[in-house]
Amino acid sequence: MTTQKLDIDAVRQQFPILHQQVNGKPLVYFDNAATTQKPKEVIDALSQYYTGYNANIHRGIHTLAEKATSAFEATRSAFRTFLNAAGTEEIILTYGTTDGINLVAQTFGRSFIGKGDEILISTMEHHSNIVPWQMLCEVNGCVLKVIPVDESGELDMAAFENLLSDRTRLVSVVHASNALGTINPITEIIRKAHHVGAKVLVDGAQAASHLTIDVQALDVDFYVLSLHKMYGPTGVGVLYGKKDLLNSMPPYRGGGEMIKEVTFAKTTYNDLPYKFEAGTPNIADVVAARTAITFIESLGKDRIAAHELSLLQYATDALQGIDGLRVIGTAKNKVSVLSFVIKGVHHQDLAVILDQQGIAVRTGHHCTQPLMQRFDITGTTRASFAVYNTTAEIDRLREGVERAVKMLK
Template sequence: MGTFNIANIREDFPILKRTVNGKPLVYFDNGATTQKPKQVIDAIVAYYADMNSNVHRGVHYLSQISTDAFEITRRKVQTFINARHEHEVIITKGTTESINIIATCYGRPFIGEGDEIIISAMEHHSNIVPWQMLCDEKGCVLRVIPMKENGELDIEAYRALFSERTKLVSFTYVSNALGTINPVKEMIDIAHTHEVPVLIDAAQAIQHMKVDVQALDVDFLAFSGHKMYGPTGVGVLYGKEELLNKMPPYQGGGDMIKEVTFAKTTYNELPFKFEAGTPNIEAGICLAHAIEYIETIGVEAIKAYEDELLAYATTQLAKIDGIRFIGTAEHKSSVISFVVDGIHPYDIGVILDKLGIAVRTGHHCAQPVMEQFAIPGTVRVSLAMYNTKEEVDTLIAGLERALGMLK
């Protein structure tokens, strides 16, 4: 693990050198997707230039080296999240597909009419809609952990939600709209006292902090490659071996079978049972390079730097007249959401864009959160390890200019 050197890190991200509207790019929309280091970009080019072939199918050389590279990613993920077995790592399209796999392959067989699923009030739509669809189909009931005004979940209310009909708990590790870090281990332990399995949406956690599935004793965990400096179109579903073995496949097709006849099909073993069809091979292979990049810098070093940057940005933004933070939990990751009295977030975002500053405005695919705070949306500043205090200062100056025009 090397020393955290922000200048060297920024040099690794080519897009940070570009301008937007004649201004140096300041990219604060990392909660939506992160930029890619040249190590990942070069790996993408190398795949198509040197080894492009389908995986798990061919006996020829290119297929074999592509398959080996694809399976290296599975082992990298296993080590990165400390899974017990590499076959507990399912390669998916992303967090959304991973959650849908559990809703379909665990929900349909094991959750029935009148059974209950617990989610939280701060979920991304990807961890709401699949469960609503299951409830519509099966007649089960969605129970929601309430959220306090500071953006923290009400843990005592969570304890009270469990009943003999509770069959699954699914909630986010870190809120994409608020930055709240939930007490994941405590919440998993509470569920396990009721013998209820837990799915964690780690899309906003995996790039910011150490995630250890064995230490957490989590049953399922989902995340996306593109939010951790990797390509789009690839993600991970981790599941405990015994649970994955109980579940039927998600899709039918190539690679998820052992034998097919017109009379009967027998399914493949883990992990291939859940990986039907040709995967996004390039993205799957290059996710390993993103993980290697993070490991070279060190997750703890990244967290320490981002925590310092978050504190600085919060302090500087608090000086702006009329600003109101949405989400003031004690434990937060690299997200700041705010509104300014009398001004629509969209208008702020448009002016900041003219100044080369990329932020996200709107409901952030978390409309129930906005409804609780009675707002149409927020301005979201989401930080990454390549952001700097100087960029925060540029944001502050841009906000002051924007508010001067809009008030």
């Protein structure tokens, strides 16, 4: 069955921020791997919360509190469906992917990964999936091992298998690389890690808006994501965890909502998922996050993916002919991220000139400094595409890069 194409003009009309000029030029926004723009319905959902039923949740019995609580929990239910979790108790609402990884490191990690135990990560990890494990190793005496990446930006799976052992307690890998776009074979990674008794955490920050995710089919132990990369608000994320694992883990933070009863002698902790949700959460943005999920589902993940893949292919072909340009990350399976370097041109200088033409790209190491070292570069220029981008915008990118190269060389 052929997938019906999206009406991109109609999609673009839903994003107010896109219809402006930057430095006297129509905005071209190619920094979607850092954060996506927000459709008007998400912005309206935020406004409606604050103007209609702003109240703290769970403990109030008045009408506004009950309405806010219902909306907040409706978002949790939407995430359960979005990820195909077995139940809402497996959906922990966090402040983002980084918060979710740190939660696992400070609870599961401190409790179940001890001296001499091993954690496997990959060379392409974001700093958020490196530093928390280094911190754990410093405290608990566990050992961090790294899966290498080949020249195309794909994981060396043979090396991964060789690193696995009966000392491996956790494998924590990115689903899709923010710096390269590489989609990792997480089904195979999970299966092989489970074979040696290890648990698996998958960083889905870059994958969640592009790929269909079924945590039960994957049999993944933990999955983390951020809404601001999914057309949703900032400051909202999800940690999915298998129920038995979450029940075995101690609380991460102490305070309101994560308790059942407090005395000076002892505190009894709340049930899942509230055990890990201390304090007043980011209510308004969580409420609006459900609208972002609805937006994605209304377009269809398959149609979004097809459009973004076509943009990636078009951009790769369009930029390949530029003198001195080299794409960093040529994996067979990628999300819509195109990173490149140009001989004799510093990526920051290139970005400044592109910005003068109204074109927003990201430059630098993309919080993946070890990966940049692997490719013997200091950073790249990264153009990342979302559902509202067009081939006409890519044409402007090519023209802008060509103009910059002439100016800088």
